[in-house]
Amino acid sequence: METILFYWAIFGIIVITLLVLDLGVFNKRDTVMSLGQSLSLSLFYITIACCFGGYIHYALGTAPAHDYFTGFLLEKAMSLDNIFVISMIFSFFKMGLSIQLCKFIHKPLNIVMNSIFKFYQKMSHSFTPILNRHSPFYSDIINCQV
Numbered sequence: 001m002e003t004i005l006f007y008w009a010i011f012g013i014i015v016i017t018l019l020v021l022d023l024g025v026f027n028k029r030d031t032v033m034s035l036g037q038s039l040s041l042s043l044f045y046i047t048i049a050c051c052f053g054g055y056i057h058y059a060l061g062t063a064p065a066h067d068y069f070t071g072f073l074l075e076k077a078m079s080l081d082n083i084f085v086i087s088m089i090f091s092f093f094k095m096g097l098s099i100q101l102c103k104f105i106h107k108p109l110n111i112v113m114n115s116i117f118k119f120y121q122k123m124s125h126s127f128t129p130i131l132n133r134h135s136p137f138y139s140d141i142i143n144c145q146v
Contacts, residue, residue: 018048
């Protein structure tokens with residue numbers, strides 16, 4: 001049981017680190033990403049996924065690694081389909097590139113983070129929210145000022 005919790009902890013740390021890198025370092029500014037930047041970032045994440053698949057092959061054998069890579073390729077194909085559909089929706093509603101990041105990344109991320117904070121506040125009864133409604137950062141996210 002401790003080994004499983006250890007692996008979940010490692011997985012969680014890696015996911016949170018990659019999210020912080022992606023949203024806080026790589027895409028810090030509200031600018032349109034060039035094709036070269038997009039391809040290099042995709043290659044970075046594909047390399048991480050392949051390294052994980054290599055670890056599965058090393059630790060668990062060929063059959064689980066085959067299952068992992070089959071699922072990975074299927075998910076990659078489905079994500080490309082989703083990108084196509086989302087771009088069609090953006091073009092139909094004539095949404096500019098600058099507002100797309102605000103409406104579909106900042107607002108959902110803010111809703112998730114506030115839900116986590118509120119849940120923790122209810123559980124601990126002594127939690128001061130980090131991102132309160134009087135913060136200028138909060139109002140920029142809610143109002144999508146771009």
